[in-house]
Every structure is written in structure tokens, then in C-alpha cells.
Amino acid sequence: MPDRGIVDFLATVPLFNGREEADLAELARVMRRRTLREGDVLWRQGDDAREMAFIVRGAVSASVRVSGARAVEIARAGPGGMVGEIALLDGGAHPMSVSATEPATVLALGRLDLAGLLARQHPSAFSLRRRLAWLFTARLRDHLARLAGSHGHEVTGPPAEDGAQAFADLDYCGPPDSAYVRRMATFHDFDPLAVWGFLTSGRYARCAPGRTLLAEGAPSTACFLTINGAVEKVIVRGDRRIRVGLAGPGKAFGYESLIDGRPSPVTAIARERALLLVLARDPFEQLFKSEDAISRVFLDVIQRDILAALRQTLPPLARQPSPGPADAVLAAGPTDVIPTR
Amino acid sequence: MCRVLAYLGEPLPVRNLLFDPEYSLVRQSYSPRMMNTFLNLAGFGMQAWDPASLQPEAPFTYRATALPPFDRNLRHLSSKLAPTCLVAHVRGVTYSSEAVVTETNLHPFQFDGTRVVLAHNGHLRQFPSMRHSLVEHVRPELAQCIEGTTDSEWIYALILSQLDDPHGLPETRELADATADALRILRDVRAAHGIDTSSPVNLCVSTGRAVVATRFSFDYGWYPPEDEMLETDLPFVSLWYALGGEYTQGDGDWQMTEGDPPRSVIIASEPLTTDHSSWVEVPEYSMLTAELTPEGLEFEVSDLDA
Numbered sequence: 012m013p014d015r016g017i018v019d020f021l022a023t024v025p026l027f028n029g030r031e032e033a034d035l036a037e038l039a040r041v042m043r044r045r046t047l048r049e050g051d052v053l054w055r056q057g058d059d060a061r062e063m064a065f066i067v068r069g070a071v072s073a074s075v076r077v078s079g080a081r082a083v084e085i086a087r088a089g090p091g092g093m094v095g096e097i098a099l100l101d102g103g104a105h106p107m108s109v110s111a112t113e114p115a116t117v118l119a120l121g122r123l124d125l126a127g128l129l130a131r132q133h134p135s136a137f138s139l140r141r142r143l144a145w146l147f148t149a150r151l152r153d154h155l156a157r158l159a160g161s162h163g164h165e166v167t168g169p170p171a172e173d174g175a176q177a178f179a180d181l182d183y184c185g186p187p188d189s190a191y192v193r194r195m196a197t198f199h200d201f202d203p204l205a206v207w208g209f210l211t212s213g214r215y216a217r218c219a220p221g222r223t224l225l226a227e228g229a230p231s232t233a234c235f236l237t238i239n240g241a242v243e244k245v246i247v248r249g250d251r252r253i254r255v256g257l258a259g260p261g262k263a264f265g266y267e268s269l270i271d272g273r274p275s276p277v278t279a280i281a282r283e284r285a286l287l288l289v290l291a292r293d294p295f296e297q298l299f300k301s302e303d304a305i306s307r308v309f310l311d312v313i314q315r316d317i318l319a320a321l322r323q324t325l326p327p328l329a330r331q332p333s334p335g336p337a338d339a340v341l342a343a344g345p346t347d348v349i350p351t352r
Numbered sequence: 353m354c355r356v357l358a359y360l361g362e363p364l365p366v367r368n369l370l371f372d373p374e375y376s377l378v379r380q381s382y383s384p385r386m387m388n389t390f391l392n393l394a395g396f397g398m399q400a401w402d403p404a405s406l407q408p409e410a411p412f413t414y415r416a417t418a419l420p421p422f423d424r425n426l427r428h429l430s431s432k433l434a435p436t437c438l439v440a441h442v443r444g445v446t447y448s449s450e451a452v453v454t455e456t457n458l459h460p461f462q463f464d465g466t467r468v469v470l471a472h473n474g475h476l477r478q479f480p481s482m483r484h485s486l487v488e489h490v491r492p493e494l495a496q497c498i499e500g501t502t503d504s505e506w507i508y509a510l511i512l513s514q515l516d517d518p519h520g521l522p523e524t525r526e527l528a529d530a531t532a533d534a535l536r537i538l539r540d541v542r543a544a545h546g547i548d549t550s551s552p553v554n555l556c557v558s559t560g561r562a563v564v565a566t567r568f569s570f571d572y573g574w575y576p577p578e579d580e581m582l583e584t585d586l587p588f589v590s591l592w593y594a595l596g597g598e599y600t601q602g603d604g605d606w607q608m609t610e611g612d613p614p615r616s617v618i619i620a621s622e623p624l625t626t627d628h629s630s631w632v633e634v635p636e637y638s639m640l641t642a643e644l645t646p647e648g649l650e651f652e653v654s655d656l657d658a
Contacts, residue, residue, distance in 0.1 A: 057605075057627025059629045078598020078608035078630045106629050188577065241636070254653075257636050260572045282637065283572050326632050 014039060017118065020067055024091050026142055034135055038128070042118040047071075051093070056108040060098030061220045062119040066090055069115025072105040082108065083329040090115060097153035099125055101318045106325050136304040140310040146268045147317040149180035154324035159246045181216035187286060197315075199263030200293050201308045208305035211311075212298055213290040214225070218281045220279045225279035226263070231268030233291045235310065238263070241283030242275040256320055257282070269295045353390050353444035353588060354459070354473045354621070355380040358556040358563045360437050360642045361616025361649055362598045366400060367430035369599070370420075370440065373606040373624035377564040378651040381442040386590055386622045392444035396420040397458040399469050400435035401560035409521075411469065411560055412436075415458040421572035436644065437560045441471040441605035456500035460556075463506040467521045468512060468561050473621050474552030474569070474589055476538065477576070478545065485541045494518060510534040511557060513658045524562040524643045531557055531564050532639065535658030542570060549576045556619060562643040566618045566652060567591040567634045568656050591634040593619045595651055604632070613648040
């Protein structure tokens with residue numbers, strides 16, 4: 012029998028919000044309780060990811076060290092918080108060191124156990140994927156806001172109308188060669204029929220270089236997947252353009268607003284001519300909320316992209332000495348600031 | 353299909369870059385982590401500037417088509433050299449009857465009497481159809497120096513041709529401008545020939561005092577039909593850097609120590625250590641410039657709009 016206290020605790024964790032008690036009891040059976048003293052290290056940056064941790068009591072600090080600089084605290088997590096999930100989900104090494112800032116108790120969830128939860132053909136698995144997408148989107152927004160904050164708060168990118176018009180004015184065209192799409196690394200792991208279902212969920216459009224597809228601060232009307240070409244995700248402050256990502260073939264953008272209903276956190280501008288899969292709000296929501304193989308492809312594509320984006324924001328967040336704890340505004344390093352062309 | 357590495361900073365034993373870290377450049381010849389299925393077994397080359405050597409302005413040059421992990425000469429030399437600047441390269445070619453594995457195709461390239469060297473990771477698709485159109489953009493005396501069959505050597509000649517004095521020592525800014533100008537010429541020639549598919553040109557250009565590096569691809573994300581390199585294009589043209597005090601082994605791991613202002617930088621196709629979370633990935637469409645000055649190392653990343 013699982014510890015009643017663990018089940019009660021799991022019911023308070025945002026990631027498991029709404030899960031049935033039987034699910035939580037099953038989860039509690041595979042979790043391991045660990046007690047930490049102040050200063051104890053859960054794992055170091057670069058370690059193989061074997062587990063993630065949920066904080067039951069006390070607090071932990073997550074820090075990042077970039078070459079040539081001191082480690083900088085990126086975040087703190089207290090009761091109900093979680094750490095270590097990025098590496099557990101994307102298969103890479105832990106991007107942050109995590110240690111206890113005070114005596115703490117955590118529940119550790121192993122890689123295989125998390126993978127098992129997500130792989131189930133059950134509504135709870137899809138619910139968990141959606142929950143992760145929400146939580147990661149919120150975290151990505153926080154990281155981007157901190158990066159942008161050091162360059163001022165006034166958005167000076169292309170006007171929001173450009174982004175709103177972008178969807179309606181696109182040059183729609185036929186689908187790409189299916190053999191090409193099947194060879195894209197993004198879709199290797201999926202059933203071909205499910206991939207086909209996903210790729211026929213939207214419309215295809217050509218886009219000229221320099222075209223603004225999304226505007227920071229404006230509501231997004233569609234999510235895009237780049238088939239060919241490249242779209243740059245930027246934050247513009249004054250005459251500085253902070254590049255925060257590049258959506259090349261197989262990479263998505265514009266999903267944040269459709270996931271949480273808030274304005275776009277970035278401006279997206281075609282860097283090359285591009286061929287895009289365009290998912291308007293309705294097909295997006297259909298894919299996001301369904302619970303079938305096609306939806307799984309979609310949720311995986313989104314998750315991979317958010318995780319990669321989160322990893323990309325960590326070095327610039329850590330580049331400059333932190334002026335204070337994690338909730339302070341951190342400045343992007345000068346090497347991430349690209350002058351506006 | 354290559355791996356490139358440039359170092360600029362405090363004197364550093366070459367073996368600390370070529371052999372000792374878990375994913376040293378020599379290991380990247382037979383076990384690169386970020387190239388999926390390709391290897392780099394078509395030869396090794398390096399040029400190293402050692403201020404304690406005779407004629408310190410001229411680099412020590414080593415090239416061999418032998419497999420670098422089994423090259424004892426290279427291993428021994430790497431323990432004796434401690435340059436302040438190094439450009440090294442392991443070459444990869446696809447298995448094809450058209451591939452030419454020979455010393456004249458090994459990077460870095462340096463024509464006699466010039467002060468600039470170049471190593472390249474990438475390839476210009478449909479290069480044979482472009483070559484003759486490039487002749488008009490290359491100074492005749494430099495075109496005569498081209499000995500090999502690679503697109504890379506032509507890019508080198510093109511960059512040299514953009515300098516006021518191809519045999520002089522250019523300032524870092526002039527070298528960066530010449531590199532960007534050469535890429536613009538290539539863009540125009542590609543357009544004139546209707547070439548519109550992905551062609552990565554990650555370059556390391558150096559004078560021994562400065563390094564200019566690019567992470568750049570023409571027509572990023574566009575591939576010819578049935579192109580077998582589709583899956584590997586994106587990872588194999590990556591570029592990373594580690595910037596700081598000095599590159600040393602501490603707590604069992606190779607790492608760049610703290611340095612503010614920085615004194616050393618490593619620029620490499622992929623990190624030299626298993627843990628690459630402390631390395632910084634260079635964004636696509638970027639140019640890095642690094643220069644040794646009396647005050648330390650000046651380093652900058654800027655947008656490259658060629």
C-alpha cells in the first residue's frame with residue numbers, strides 16, 4: 012500500500028492536477044523518498060538524467076554554469092515544485108545543478124517510470140502531456156521575459172497588426188513531397204499513418220524571407236511547423252534583436268498562445284523563404300485535446316520544441332552574474348544580443 | 353562532413369584539444385557525437401602559432417591523410433607544442449568514387465606567402481557548376497595557387513581576394529568583412545546558376561592573432577529531392593564555443609576556467625567534453641570574431657547577413 016501522505020501530497024502537485032486517486036496511488040508506489048541536508052546535491056549539471064524530483068518539504072536551488080563564468084542560480088523550487096524534468100524528457104544530460112538550500116524531502120521519479128506514464132494508451136497519459144505543455148510554456152515565458160527584461164520592457168518589434176494579418180495573407184499551396192517529409196528526423200519515431208494524419212490536419216503555405224508571421228504581444232492565430240526554410244524567433248528591444256530560436260525543418264512555433272491563451276512571447280520572422288504547415292486555432296485545439304495517435308505525434312512535436320527552447324534560454328540566463336535570487340531580472344550575455352539588421 | 357576546431361588564448365598544449373578530452377578533435381574523426389552516421393577519416397591538418405618558436409608569425413603546419421588516432425607523429429607533436437592559436441580540422445568525405453582523398457585537399461589551407469589560413473565544415477552543393485563563375489572574383493595569382501579539388505580551397509582564395517593585400521596581415525575587422533564579402537559573392541553566383549538548396553559554410557579563418565568563424569548556411573532548410581544528407585545536415589553543421597580563462601582539467605573534467613575578462617576561447621564543431629551544457633551553441637547566421645590584445649581576448653558574436 013502506498014503511503015497515504017504521499018498520495019495526498021501528489022494531489023497538490025500542479026503536474027498531477029485532476030488525476031484520480033487510484034492514479035496517484037499507483038504513482039506513489041514507484042516514487043522514492045529522499046531526505047536532503049542543506050547543501051546536499053541532487054545532481055550536477057552534465058550528469059546523466061536518471062530521475063526527476065518533486066519537492067515535498069524544504070527548498071532546492073537550480074544553477075547553471077557556462078564556461079568561463081561562475082554558476083548562477085536560475086530558479087528555486089519549494090513544496091509542490093519539480094526539478095529535473097527537462098533532461099528526463101529529452102534524453103539529454105541535466106542542464107542544471109540542483110542542491111538543497113535547506114533541509115528538504117523530495118520524491119524521486121525515475122526515467123522509465125515517467126516514460127511509462129506518458130506512453131500509456133489512456134486519457135491520463137494525454138492529460139499529463141497537456142499538463143507538461145502548459146507548465147513548460149509558462150516556464151518558457153518566464154525565461155524569455157527575464158532575458159528581455161534586461162533590455163527594457165518596451166516591445167519595439169514589428170507592429171502587432173502584421174502578425175494578425177499574417178495568417179490571412181499567406182500564400183497557400185499544396186502539400187510537400189511525402190517522401191521528403193517521412194525522412195525528416197522529427198517524424199522518425201512515429202507510425203507513418205499517424206504522421207500522415209498530423210500532416211493533413213492543416214494547410215500548407217509559402218512565405219517570403221523577412222515576412223513577420225507572429226508579433227510579440229499580439230494574440231497568435233495559428234501554430235506553424237516549418238517544412239523547409241527557417242523562421243527566426245526574436246525579442247526586439249530598442250535597436251537590439253535578441254535571437255531566441257530558429258525554427259528550421261521539423262520545428263514548430265506559435266504554439267504558446269494557443270496553449271495558454273496569452274499573447275505571443277516572441278516575434279517570428281521568416282529568415283529564409285519557407286514552406287510551412289499552418290494549424291489554425293480549431294485544428295490546433297482538435298490535435299491538442301484529442302487522445303489518439305495523431306494527437307500524440309502533435310504533442311510530442313510541441314514538447315520537443317519547448318524543451319529545446321528551454322535549454323537554449325539557460326546559457327544566456329546564466330551568462331551574467333546574477334544580481335540576486337532567481338526571481339530577479341537576469342541579463343542576457345552580450346553574445347546573445349544581435350544588432351538589428 | 354568535417355570537424356573543425358580553433359583555439360585562441362593562453363599557451364595551451366595541443367594534446368589538450370586534440371587527444372585528451374573525452375570528445376577531442378581526434379576522437380571526432382572516428383566517433384563524432386553530432387553527425388549521426390558520418391565519420392571524418394579523410395585526413396587531418398593543423399596550423400599552430402607558437403610565440404616561443406622561430407618566426408612566431410608563421411604557423412607550424414602539419415597535414416596527413418593517415419588516420420589521426422593512429423598517427424604517432426601527431427600524438428608526439430601534440431605534447432610538445434603549446435601555441436596561442438591553433439586551427440585544426442579532420443576531413444570527412446562521403447563514400448563515392450568521385451571523392452579525392454589527398455594531402456592537397458586537407459585543411460587548413462594557406463597559400464605560400466600569405467598570413468591567413470582557413471578551415472571549412474560544410475559543402476557547396478553543385479560546386480562544379482559554380483567553379484568557373486568564381487574565377488572572375490579570385491585574383492589570378494591566387495587562383496594559380498589552388499592545388500586541390502575542394503570547394504573549401506576556392507572559398508579560401510575568394511576570401512584572400514577580398515583583402516587589400518592578400519599577402520599582408522589584415523586587421524580583424526578587415527578579415528571579417530572579407531569573409532562576409534566572399535559569402536555574398538557565393539550567394540550571387542549560386543543565384544546566377546539557379547542553385548537554391550542548403551549549402552553550409554562554417555568557416556574558421558585565422559591570422560594567428562585573430563580568429564573569424566561563421567555558422568552559416570545558404571538556403572538553410574531546403575534540400576534537393578532524395579538528398580540522403582537531409583537527416584544529418586542540421587547537426588553536422590553545428591558550432592559551439594567555450595570562453596573563459598584557460599582550458600584545463602579539474603575534478604576529472606576538462607573545462608574552461610573562470611575568466612573576466614576572458615583570456616582564451618575554443619570554437620569547435622562540437623564540444624570536446626561529454627557534458628556540453630557549459631558550452632554555448634553558436635546560433636545559425638552568426639559570425640564570431642576573437643582577437644588577442646594586450647588587455648586580453650576581445651570576443652564578439654554578430655549577425656551574419658550574407
